[in-house]
Amino acid sequence: MTIDKKRTLRSAAWFGTADKNGFMYRSWMKNQGIPDHEFQGKPVIGICNTWSELTPCNAHFRKIAEHVKRGIIEAGGFPVEFPVFSNGESNLRPTAMLTRNLASMDVEESIRGNPLDAVVLLVGCDKTTPALLMGAASCDVPAIVVTGGPMLNGKHEGKDIGSGTVVWQLSEQVKAGKISIHEFMAAEAGMSRSAGTCNTMGTASTMACMAEALGTSLPHNAAIPAVDARRYVLAHMSGMRIVEMVWEGLTLSKILTRKAFENAIRVNAAIGGSTNAVIHLKAIAGRMGVDLELEDWTRVGRGTPTIVDLQPSGRFLMEEFYYAGGLPAVLRRLGEADLIPHKDAMTVNGKTLWENNQDAPQYNDEVIRKLDNPLIDDGGICILRGNLSPRGAVLKPSAASPELMKHRGKAVVFEDFAHYKERINDPDLDVDASSVLVMKNCGPKGYPGMAEVGNMGLPPKLLAQGVKDMVRISDARMSGTAYGTVVLHVAPEAAAGGPLGIVQDGDWIEMDCSAGRLHLDISDEEMAQRQTARAEKLAQVKPAMQGGYQSLYIDRVLQADEGCDFDFLVGCRGAAVPKHSH
Template sequence: MSETKKKLTLRSAQWFGTQDKNGFMYRSWMKNQGIPDHEFEGKPIIGICNTWSELTPCNAHFRKLAEHVKRGILEAGGFPVEFPVFSNGESNLRPTAMLTRNLASMDVEESIRGNPMDAVVLLVGCDKTTPALLMGAASCDIPTIVVSGGPMLNGKLDGKDIGSGTAVWQLHEAVKAGSITMHQFMAAESGMSRSAGTCNTMGTASTMACMAEALGTTLPHNAAIPAVDSRRYVLAHMSGIRIVEMVREDLRLSKILTREAFENAIRVNAAIGGSTNAVIHLKAIAGRIGVPLELEDWTTVGRGTPTIVDLMPSGRFLMEEFYYAGGLPGVVRRLGEGGLVPHKDALTVNGKSFWENCQDAPVYNDEVIRQLDNPLLADGGICILRGNLAPRGAVLKPSAATPALMQHRGKAVVFEDFEHYKQRILDPDLDVDADSVLVMKNCGPKGYPGMAEVGNMGLPPKLLAQGVKDMVRISDARMSGTAYGTVVLHVAPEAMAGGPLGIVQDGDMITLDCRNGKLDLDVTDEEMQQRLASRAEKQQPSHKTGYQQLYIDHVLQADQGCDFDFLVGSRGAEVPKHSH
C-alpha cells in the first residue's frame, strides 16, 4: 500500500503539495478550520457534493448522510471536504426543476474542476439532482460514486398504503369526479409524506436512483434502501471507504459510464416500469461523457423486456416493499437468468462487474419482483413514436397506459398552452368525448420554459363524472414519473421551436399506433406545409431575462436530452491557472 501511495499523483497536490507561495496560501487558508499539517501530506482529498436543502424536502436529511460518508472517507485514509451545490428540488421549485437541472450541472462541474479534490461523492435524491450531479461530474471525469438519499416510508390513508405523487393524481381526479369529498382529499395530505426521503413510488427519483445503480455508479442496493433505514447510513459509510480506494485505482467515471452501462440501464428501466424522464436524463449524461445514445436505442434495447416490478404508478406496491423483496440486485438477477442483461461484464464502482454484484441476489417476494413468466406487463420498454406529428420522436410509457388506447384514432381537442388548458378543461360545454385526443402545445423546453411535468393532463370533469378513467393525451411536456395514463410526451420538435404539434387544430384526426411506433396527424402534406408556413410568420420570440433567456437560447430538444448545446462533451478536470 505504501508503494501505491508513493506512485499516486494526486490532483489536490497541485494546490497543497508545493513549498511555495501558492502552496503556503492554500494550506494556510484551509488551516483556519483547524486542519493539522499531516492532513495535507499525500492524503486523497474527497469532495462530498451535497444537495441538502430545507427547500428540497427529499434531500433535507443529507446533513446526516454526509456525516456517515465522512466516517468512511476518514477510515480509509482520505480527507473529506463537503461543499454545497444548487439543490433543484421538484416539489417546491417553480416553474419546474427541469429548468434548473442544467444550471445545477454547471455548478457541480465548475465546483469540481476549480477546487482541490481527487474524487467526489455525489449526494443525490430528488428527481433532477441525480442527473444534474452525474452530468457535472461526467464533464470533469474524476473518480465518482453516487449515494442516494433513499425513498420515504409508505404513505398511509384509511389503513391502506398510498404512494407519494401517485395518490395526488388519483385523489384529485376522484374529487373532480365527485366520488370523494374535499375533506377526504385533504385528509390524505399529512399521511402521504411521513418520513424523510424521495417519493416512495417508482417516480423519477426512484427511477433515477435505479438508473444510477444500473449504470454502475453506486454500491449495490443504493436505489431502494428507505431513507430512514439504518442500512442507508451503512451504505453511505461504505461508499466513503470505497471512493478513497477508487482514487488509488484511478477508477474514473469514464471507465464506468460506457455504452454497455447505458444499455444495461435501458433494459433495467423497462423491468422496473421506470419514468419516461429517464429517456431525457440518460441522453444528457451520455452526452457529457461522450457515449452515443439515441431514441432508437430505447426500442432496440428496451422493447420486449417484461416489467417485473409491481410498483405504483404501474402496479400495487411501494419502494419499502421493493427493498424488502430484494431491491434492484434481485431484479437484475431475474433478468440475467432470463438472458436479459445485455452486458454482464460492465464495470461498477466497487470494482466488480454488474453481474457479479447481482448473480446471487435473493428475491424474497415474487409478488413485488415477479417471475419473468408472470410479468406485470409483457413488454414494458419505453415506446418511441415517430410520424408527421413527431418527426424527431415522442415517448409513451406502456406500463402506465391503458392497453386498449395504445392503438387509437380520435379527434383533437387543442390547448394552446397550460393556462389555456386550465381554463378550457373545466368548461361543461367543451366539445369532447372519451375517444377525443387531448393535445397541449407550448410546454416543451423552450415553450414553458423548462418542459414542466404537465403532460398528464387531468381529464374533463364531465367525462370523469361519466366514469371515464383514461384518454390519449399528447404534448411536448413531460410528466411526473409518479403519474399514469396513455400519455404521449416529449414531442420533438416542440411547438415553440416550430414543430408540427404547433399547427394541430380542434377536430383534426390523430392516429396513435404504439405497436408500430407511429404518431400521425391526419392531414395532407400540402395542408401541413401551409399551416407551418403560416405559423412561422406569427411566431414571436420569447422575452425573458437572466437564466431563463440563456435556457431558451441554448437548450437542445427532448430527443437530445435538453442539455445546453455548449455543455455537451467531457471537458476533463484540468486545473485552472493559479490566480495568486
C-alpha cells in the first residue's frame, strides 16, 4: 500500500484551523495536558473500548488499551480512548443480542461525530465484535480489530473443562441423577480462572476467528490467550499499524468485500464455529452493502471438513489451538488444499490473506487436524428450508449427532421459554427419544432479542434412561459453547407470524440436513386454517414493554435470515464530517 502523508486528515476539520472553532476544539482538549504539537498533522486514532466490570470477558481491556496507545504514539499518532456500550452475554438480561444494534449505533455515532481519523476496536465478549464492526463499517473509516483473547483452560478434578460447555454437560448430569448438586457447584470456580472470553469455540472465539478471516485484524489475533504477553505485543503492533492505515487510506470497504465474507464462511466450517456467525456476518455485510444470503453458506461452506478439534464439537480448548498454530495454521492448511475461496483478499496489514498465512507454522495435528483426518467430513452450517422455515433455519453439523441428521418424529411443543421450563420436568410429559422438541416465540421480536435458549435441556426422565441428544427446533439462538442436534433461527419467527407458531403437540416433523429440508407434515389446507387462526391471535397480543428501547427493537428489527439488524441501520452512511455548531 502507498503511504501518503499529504493526505487530508479528517480530524483537521476540528483541529486544523486558526479560527474560533479550531481554538475551541484544541483548547478544550488541552485541559487534559495535551501540548500543541499533538494537534499538528498527527492522525487522531480512536480506541473504541468495550471495557466493563459487568462484562467479565472484557474486564482487562484497560491494560490492552494502554498497549494500543504505546503503538499509536510510536507510529506518530495521537491516541484518544473512548467508551461504548459493552454488551456482554454473561450478565446482560434478557440477552446481549437485544443490545448489539444499540452498541453499533453508539459506535457509529461516536466515530462520525468526533475528530477521528481511524479506530482500533477493542472487542471480546460475543456481541462486542459484530457490534463494533457494524458501527465502524457504517462509517467506512480505517479500522483494526484487537480481541481480548480467550481465558486459560478451565480446571476441575484434574481435567480441562471448557467455559459454557461444561455447564451444559454437568447440568444434564445433575438432572439425570448422575452427579450431585455439590459436585456440579464445585466446577464453578475452576471454569473461569483468568481474564478473557470463553475458551471453547463459542461465539466469542468464533467471531474473533471471523474478524481475522475477514482480514480486519493482524494474524494470530483470534487465539492468543488473554493473559499471554503476546496479546499485549499484538495490541502494540495493531496501534502502530492503524496509523499507517490512515496514510494509506485503507478503509474497511477495501477489506470487507464479498471475497472476505466468503473466506469467513469457509473458515467457520473448518473451525466448527458458532451458528451465531450466520447472523453476525450477515449484519456486518449489510452495513458494508455486501449482499450476503443464507444460500452463500450452502454454496461456500457445505462440503468443508471441520479440522479444528475444539469443544463443544471436539476435545481441546483455545489454549491448545493457539499453541498448535492458531487460525494462521488453519488458513495455511485450507489454502494448500485450495479451500480458501479468495486468497487475494486484502487484510489490514496491507497484505493478502494468503501472503499472511502461506508459511504459517503448524505444531499439532491433533488439535488442527489434517484434511484427510477431519473431525467431521462436512462441517458447513446446514441451511434448512421448507414449510416450517420458508426463509430458512440453521443447524451446526459438527455439534450434532450424525444419526439424527435425518429424522422424523412427533412434536412436543412449548409455547415460549417459560412454558418450556414449566413443562420439561413433568414426569408425565408425553415424550420419548424420537420426539422433536419445539419451542416458539423466542426469536428477535418474540423474546425479544432472540436469546440463547434454543439448546433446550432434555426431559430428565429421558436423561435418566441414557438419552443424550434429541432433535430440537426453535426460532431462538444457542450459545456457541452448546452442542446437540439443534435447529435454530427458524424464519420467519413465530411472533412475526411464521409457521413455527402453528405447530401442535403430536404433529409429525421431518428434518433432512443433507437435503436442506424442514417439513411440518400437515396438509396445505390445514396449515392455511391454522395460520388464519394464529394471525387473529397475534393481532390481539400487546408487547410486554410499552415504549423504550425494547419497543424500538421489536418495531424495527429484521428477521434472523436478514441479520437481525434494524431496518434503518442497514447500509454504509460514511464518515462525512458533521457541521460544527459553534
